[in-house]
Each structure stands twice: as structure tokens, then as C-alpha cells.
Amino acid sequence: MAAPRAAVASAKQVTRQNFAEAVRELGAHLEACDYVAVAAQKTGAPTGWRRALPVDTAETAYLKAKLAAESFQPLQIAVCPFRLRSSSPSTLVAYPYNFHLFPRDELQLGMPSYSFSCQSSYLSTMANDGFDFNMCIYDGISYLSRVQESLARQKIFTPRPQQLLPSPSTSVSDSVFVNRIKSKILHWRKGYADPSKKDDGTLVSSLSRLILGGETYGSRPSMSIDVCSDRQVQLVLEAVNHISDDLVSLVVPHKAGAARSVRVIFTNSKEDKNLLLMDIQKLEDEQNFKFRGFREVIDLLSSSQKPIISYNCLNDMTMLHTKFIAPLPPNLHEFMCSLKMVFSNVVDINHLLRQIGPLRKAKNIQAALSYLQRQYFVPIEIEIPQQDGTSSVTKNEQNVLRITKLFAKLSNLLKISPECQLQSREQCTAVEEYCNIFYPSCVVEGSYDANFAIESDTTETVSTDNIIFLWGFREKSVKELKSYLIGLHQAFSEDFEVKLLDKTCSALIFRDSNTATQLLKEINSEGPSLNRFFSEGLKAAGFEVYRKVCRLGLWDSDLAEVLEDVSSELGVPTLPECSTSQIYWNSALMLDLKEYLEC
């Protein structure tokens, strides 16, 4: 079967040594494939209440994902274009690549990142799994985000050739200018093109260089012509074109990006000219590598418009956005719009899992795969044409292949088809229907326990009005806390659920929103019925306070502490305002991006 084969399959390892070649190959494979699976290995994940919690709304979940994306660093990104053919058995052809990244400051501009966070437990698990940190740090590919690139381009200028545009009409002053430039260049060129002067002494040649105002470009003579507008650049290029084929011109930009001068380089022969052009091209490639690096892959993915398949979409997409596109916007809506411009179709495996009842509870890809293996018969032939030959398989490539496999099986079960094959089979659904719906998962990575959680099947929508955050109970378990609360106020005799959010704070979810608001009101007015509640040192706040904590980004301390700070600052009346949202209690929450785009 597929499983053992996939386990030994290894991806192409890409470092800065073989990056250019790998990008070329990847581009070709992308063209030929239907989907791309993406997985990232990061230096950590948020802990404690900074993880996505069941009480989070879409907005707060986004803020948490944003925090994680901004603080941790991806060290490997695996990209796997794959093709699915629904013959029987269906075939899956995958081309996995594993890119090693390190945010080296190639341009000495303090970019892409000044520093990043690491979680020691994460690093040691990675080390135990055989992750090669040296390879990553010594040879990892650097990158700049799109925004950073444009910032860098403003600071570092490289002369580059420019196309001669067909000029509209030439005014008198233009032709005067062209003629003047022409004669200047001709005069200068004569000094080199005339064979009779070849054997002048070095003194003479350097003197003539002085007089003619020439410089050298590498070993070749060149001269600079100052310009003050783009129009003039065109005119100079025109003039150069008219004179001779053996001249190459480069536009030297100025600070603001406008051209400052045009550099004309003299070449001996046609071969020499080609050589020069190749040199210039090579230089530009090197520069581009420094300016873009790994981002070239992201740009490829973006322009290919293939559906992106990922597991922890919200986390991965915020990470890709902040590292390779632009800093993350302050709210989810803007993020969605911005992401949509880059990747139009993103499929969260988590969402697909939820389409098949029992898989809803699968904690991770591994669990889902083994469940499918046991319960369904989905024969899939896997073909991985390019093998690297290395025996060690890193967790990350394993992950991306698992995602690929899982998607193949799920799409088989759900009858999802890529667009191009849609016409032929009627009962198929287009993959677009599953796109852009994210589930921020609350699962801690690294626990590969292939079991399902024991949680109730019911997913219910709870309004944020029903939630009360409670702290000050010292270290108590959920059970202890619940029995302890019942004695404190009659509101607690009603039906409510308790969930520990971190060791200092828990959320109480009331079935009845009136109870919650009423209780909150009493707590805020410090009513006498709550004397025991307060004397036990208990504190409580509504969802509004939590929302504010997330919005302000007070991630540094325990939840109880920040809630305390913020609620004391908000003043007494912290009644929920008009903005009531929904959370999906008892399940990972779901963000339908379409909703966010429509509003």
C-alpha cells in the first residue's frame, strides 16, 4: 500500500546552493499540477492562553495567529505540487520540495527580521527528530517580503538595462538633445573604436580617458551621461541605438527610483557584447536572489493560481503573509482581502475533515490518515518521480506528503475535482467550494497520539454574551472549581460549563445569556450577594475585556493578570456592547473567509 512507500519518500532538499535550479524545476511542476500542498516547520508555537482557544471568536483567533506569525520563524517550508487522476485506482503524482530557510541579512539592511523567537521545547523535539540546524543556519535561503523588497530597492540601486520604448513624437529641443548626446558618444567611442590608436601607451590611454570623461565598467570602457528625466533616458537610449551595435547602455537609478544617469559601455565585438549582457544578467540574478530569495517560490505559487492545500491554514497563511508579503494588517477582514490577492484559493484540510462526520474529531493528520486507512477503502497509487536519495526524512516533508495523501483521499471521498476535469464528471464538486474556510486548530503540535479526543459530538454556537472569564481561584481543577462555585452564588446553580484557559483563568459558559449578563452586572456593581465570591478573591469579567486584551496585544503575562489590568482600566460598567459575536463552543472554530470578504 501507499503508507510504507510514502514513509521513505524524501523530498528534494533545497538550500541556497541549489536554489536557482530548484525554482526552475518547481515552476515547471507547478504548471503541470492541479494542487500545491504547503507545510512549514517553525521555531515554536504559542503556548498557554495565546493558543487559539474554544472561546475565541474569529477576530481574536486571528490576532493570536498574528502574534505567532510575527514572533516565530519558519526554518523549513515544504512545497509539494501534485496531480490527481481519478482513474481507478486513482493516481497521485507528487513533487515534494523542502526549502531550508534562514533570515540572513543579505543586504545589510536589518531585514528580513532583526530577531525571532524560539521555543526550547520545540527546538529540542526538532533536534531529536534529526532536524539539521547547521544546514538551515549555514545554508538556508534568505528572503525579503514584497514590502521589504520595495524598501530595499529604495536604498540599494543597481544599474540595469532598460527597454527602448517607441517614442511618440520628437520635438525640436529633443532632437537637439539627441544630436548633442550623439556627438558626445561618437567622439568618445572613436577613442576606442579606432584601431590605429590601439597601441598607445598606458599614459596616453589614461589621459584620453581623463579628457573624454570615460570610466570603466569592469574591464570595458564606459561613460556616464547625466539625465534629469525619464524622457531624457529614452532619448539617450535612442541615440545610443542609432550609433552602433557595440554599445550597451545601463540606466543608473537615483534614490527616489528615478534615473540619474545612463551608462554607456563599449564592447569590442559581438561576442564581447553577448558576454557583457550575460554578465549583467548574472549580476541581476544575484541581486534578485538577495532581494527576493525564497520569496520567488511564493511568487510562483501566487502566479500559478493553483489551489493551496494546507493543514493549519490560519497559522500558516498568516506566517506566509507576514514573512513574504507584507506586515499583517490589524484585523481579519483586511488580512483576508490581502491574502486573497496573493492566493486566491486556499483549502484547509481541517475543513475537509469536517465534511466526513467521524473525522471531525481527528486531532491531527496522522490520526485522520489512520482512520481513513481503517474505515474506508480508498486505493491510491502514489508516485514520487524525483527522489533525493537521502535516507533521512524530516518531519516537515513527511507532513507535506501526509497532507498531500490525505487530500487525495478526501477529495476522492468527497468527489472533489480540479476545475479542468470538472466538465467530464457531473457529480463532482469544484474545489473552490471548499476554499478559504479556515479552522484555527487548538491542537498542540508534536503529540502524534493517533487517537480521537473524547469530546461530545455537538457543536453549538454560543454567543459571547454567555461567557464569563473567571480568575483568582488559585490552582484548582475544573471539577473542583465547579463544585466550589456552586456554593458562592445562585447563578452558579444553573447549567454552565467550565473550561480552563490557562493555569490562572477559566471561562464559564452559561446556557442562558441572561444569567451571564445578570451575574456580570452584579459582579461589576459589587452587589452584596457576591460577598463570598469576592472574599474568596475571585474576579470575573465579560468577553469585552478579553477582546480588548487581544486587541491591545497584551500577550506577555498570564491571562488573569492582563484581564485584571484591563478590566480595572475599563472602569466599572463593562457590559457587553452591541458587538456580540459567536463562538463555536466545543469545537475548533471556523472562519469562513467568504463571509469576511463580503462584508
Next chain:
Amino acid sequence: MQVQGLLRAPPPRILLYRAISSPPPGGNGGGGGGVAVKQVTRGNMAEALEKLRGRVREAAFVGVDLEMSGVTSAPWRDTFELDRADVRYLKLRDSAERFAALQLGVCPFRWDPAKSAFVAHPIPFSSCRHNFYIFPRKELPSDCSSHEFLCQTTSIDFLAKYQFDFNTCFREGVSYLSRAQEEEALQKFNMLYHGQTATSSTNSEEDRDIPLKSASDILFTERMKMNFKEWRDVIVSKPMVDNHLLGNIKFCAGQFQTVFFKMRPAIMLNGFSSHQLKLIQQVLRKNFRDLVFVCTFGEDDTSEKKVVYSGTDEDRILLMKDVQEDLLKNREERVKSAIGIRHVIDLLSSERKLIVGHSCFLDTRHLMSVNQAVQKLMKHKSKSLSSAFSLLCPASYSSAEKPSSHSPVTIEVEGDETTSSCFISGAKHEAGYDAYMTGCIFAQLCAYLGIKFEQFSPLDNLATNTELQKHINFLSPSWNSGTVIDLSTGMERPEPGYMRRYPAAVYDNIIVIWGFPSKVRPKEIKDCICKVFGSGSVTTVFSIDSTAALVQFKKQESVNDFLDLKAVLERADSAISILHPLSTILEGGQTRAVKYDTYRDICSSSESKSLFADQAEAVCATLKNQLKENVDDNLISGVLDGVALASVTEGDGIISGSNNQDVADVTCHDILDALHDGKALLGRRM
């Protein structure tokens, strides 16, 4: 240069030279080309520690160096010449708290009178903050993995250039616990232990039952019951059978493998989920009095679950006691081994030798967080050398280049042939090597100071040497501060001979502004303020980063005048405010100006934004939200009434300042107190 590199941290007694780039010391005389460095990781830590103990005991002084994962968490956290002592300290504290130590180099130098030379033993300890989980993981699953540290890209890249082995570091690095953490761990573990004995006596009868909700649970329970019964019957029917026989018994699912645990037959429970294990426990509790569920810890921290057969009640009690004791021992061992690198620090501090390090207060601070009591021994013989040496240091370089001026001190390197790796001197930038270099330079400096090693007996402590006394215990907070901190008094004093680039700062006259248009340069800020307050009213404008600047006025009044004027201009939305010279910096309406104390608060915040403006906004938005708004309003009305409101703003500064004093957990003075009280601390621990 020090700036780009790594922080080196010496424990208590420190010799500082400022900004040593790493040229080999002139008097490397007998040192030869290679320096042997013993690489210490988790595997050989214990052995290395013993060896080091002996070496340190013999040593005249010890060179120390630390490699860290970064220097500053943001560009604006760099220490500037203009910083006040407390701000400088806050910045260093921030770095020490955020970054992890990756490598500690220790190099004892022994004076060999027979050869008239020093013998060096460099040892780098790879240390890293992983492997930390021993107790928290068991008890508080929610916070076990919250140990985060920051990496500065340039520092990591710098280490990579010198072939720092990150794989070894992360895989094999020795972890550490600070004294406080050790205490906490022991406490937790004691609690756990007591809690366990308490429950174990009662749990056999009435532990909370798991309701068997699903059919699969019931089936599983039944099957387990049968399996256990079958196995038990076999054991009982063949009492004290030998291994082979038991090993041959095959059970239906092949799930059980019989082993022996403390001379009793047992089953390893492998491959069960935690839920299943709970069910198994329940089955055992309810149905089998003579089968005991035992959880032990294997060598690599993995827990092993077994079901042990124990025929009689007495035997069972004996067994439980045995298991408990093992668990206890195991946990103590683990706490002990988790202390890791701190053993080295403890060793250095208990031997009270002269410690020689270079640069960085910061690292002392870091070690402090590793070990608060490390610095305690100030009053005793251990001393550090002053950074007055930093003055002498360049001089000694030049003199070392001219060997005629005085004869170099000979240093011999004694390595451990079997485990040492040799490298060409200067080729690696490694803590052990740097510690060695530091020691070498120190030896030269001593010669330069006229200390006669020849009259030295190996037992003499260099720290008591009168020539050195005046250079000991001075720390230079950073290479550009122009001051040294005297550890025995806690005071800063100007560093002799330091050339200041900026006029001395008067902190009452300083304001911090940020949020001005990004194209504005410090020069323009100065010009436009001078236009309003008169030329010469601004002594310095120092840019913190691209988004913020410190402005020092000549007169203190100007500070409030400026703040008032700014407030008025921002309120008045008229042509005047646009045409006003200050509009250059006020343009955009995002410009903020605060006094120096607020700057201190911003630096002390645990927020970490890479741009100062973002940081300042975040800090102000959160904590001073209310306060600031109130003050602003007062200010405005005051200005409109023509009343000077300096007192209000003053009040702001004071309030926030004192608040902050409380928030900051350790201040510079606390540390110094800790240093002096170290003895008491130590006493308490022992």
C-alpha cells in the same frame, strides 16, 4: 568588535577590557599554534565538571566567556552614550532576559613556577535552555513549554560564520536551572510526592470511576479483564518459574510481554492510549487485588507503565514503597542533573578565584538570572578587575607588539589529548577559545602593571594582590557608556580617559520624541526647534532609531515650554500650526514627546517591538492609557488659562516612575544587594 558579537559573561569578579576584537595576544609565547578545547555536552558533563573542579582549585585565575543567541532585541535597545545608568541597566536586563546562553567557556590558568609560565585549560560548555521540562510537564501541562528565547539573526549568523555547531548545541546541550527554579522544582516535587503518598494509600478503593460510555470502552474493558485473568492464572499456577518459561507464554493478542520488575513478574503496557490506560487501571482496581499498576521512569524520561503481580498484601505494600522510593530518587536525580551548567557557576563562585572576563555587565546579568547568588562573593577574595584596564588594554597591545618593552608572559596550553579538538588559534570564535584569549591578555596586563608572577606561589590568590586591588570589581556596562560600575559600592563613575562623543547628558533637560515624519533627520529636528527656542537652545539631538530621537535642551524650562507649545499647536487646527516652524516635526499629528522618565518606562516594558515608535505607542497605549489622557487634558486647559502646568507633567513622570520601580522585579541595586548578601543566600540554601 564587541557590538556585533556575542556577549560574554563572567561571574562575579570581572576584568573588563572594552571592545576587544580578537587579535591573538602578543605574548602568546609558548602557546604555540593550537589551543585544545574540551567540548562538554550532556554526555560528559559530570566527568568534565570533576576535572574542572581540580583545575580551578589550582588556578591563579579563571578566564570566562559566554556566547549568547543575541545582543539586543531591537536596534533602539542598544546602549547609547547618553543613557542614564538605570536606563542602561534596563536595556541590558532586557537582553539578558530574552536571549539564551548557547555556550559557556571556562579556562583556568595555573601558574607553573617551575616553567615560569601559565598553563591554561580551556573548556567550553555547550549550554542551552532545553531539556527543562522535568517537573512542570508532569504537573502543569499548560505551561510546560513556555520557555521561549529570542535569537538575533545577525548573532546567529555570526556564530554560523565561525562554524558554531547548532546541532550539538540543541541536541546535546546541557540545560540549567537557576537557584530559584531549582527551589521551585524541588518544592513542586515534594508536593507531588506527598500528594502521591496520600492518594496511593486511599486510591486503591475509591478512585473516581470512568463511566464506560461507548461500546468500544466496554468491549476493551472486558477483553483486558480476560487477558489479565489469563495471565494471572498462568503466573499463579507456576509460581517462581524461570524466565524462559514465562517468556514463552504467548497471549491471544500478543499484546503482553512478561518481564520482571523487582523480582516480580510483570507486564509491560506498551502502545495504549492514555484513556485506555485509565480503563486498565480501573479494571485492575476493581477486579484484581494482586495486580498492581506501576508507573516508572526510564532512562530517557519516558514513562514505563507496568502491571506487576504481587501475591500478598504485605508484598504489595513493600512493592509500592519500593516504587515510591525509586520515583523519589529518580526525581531528585533529575532535578540535580537539570541544574546542569549552574554547577559550573557554583563551582566558580565557591572556589573564589579571580575571574577574568571581558565586556559585559550584560552577561553577568544573564548569569544572575541563571543564578541569583552567583555574585555573592564580592566581599571575599574573589574580585574582578576594573575596566580601568580598558584604558590600559590598547596600550598593552602596542607594547606587546614591541617585545623589547617587556618580556611576554609564557602561557602553555594543557589539553586533554583524548577528547580535545585542536584548532588554529583565531580560527574559531568559540567561548572556550575566547575565555583562553581573555586570560592570555589578562596575564599580559598583569605583567604590564608590574605584577611579578615569579614571586607567586601557586596557592596565592591573585585577587588579594595589592596591585590588582584597585582594578578589581569594576564593570563597564557597555563599550560606549564611558562609565564603569563599581560593584562594591554600586555607583557608576566616569571611566578615566574616555572620549565622549556627546556633551554630558542632563536628564531633566531631555525629551524623547517619536512619530515624526520618517524623512525628518536629527539635524532638521535640531534646526526647527532652534528656530523656536533660539539657536543654541538645543545641545544635542540623538537619534534612537529611524523613528525616534532624544532632544537635550540647554535649559530645563525649555522642556515644559516645548511640551506645552506642542500641545497647543496640536489643539489649534489653524494656519498658524501649519506655518509654525515646529510643524516640520509635528506634521502628521502622530508626533509624541515625553520626558526622560517615560523613556525609562518604555525601555523597561516587556513589550518588544523593533521600532521605537511602535514600542512607545504600545507601552503608552496599555499602561498609561487613562493617566496620560487626563494629564493631556489638564495640560491643555492649563495652557489656555495661561497657567504653567509644569507640575502636572512633572507629577506624571514621578507617578509613572515610581510605579515602575515596583513593576521592575530586580533593579540594579537589588542585584548589588544580592551580591553582598550572597553569603546569606548561600547560607540559607545549605
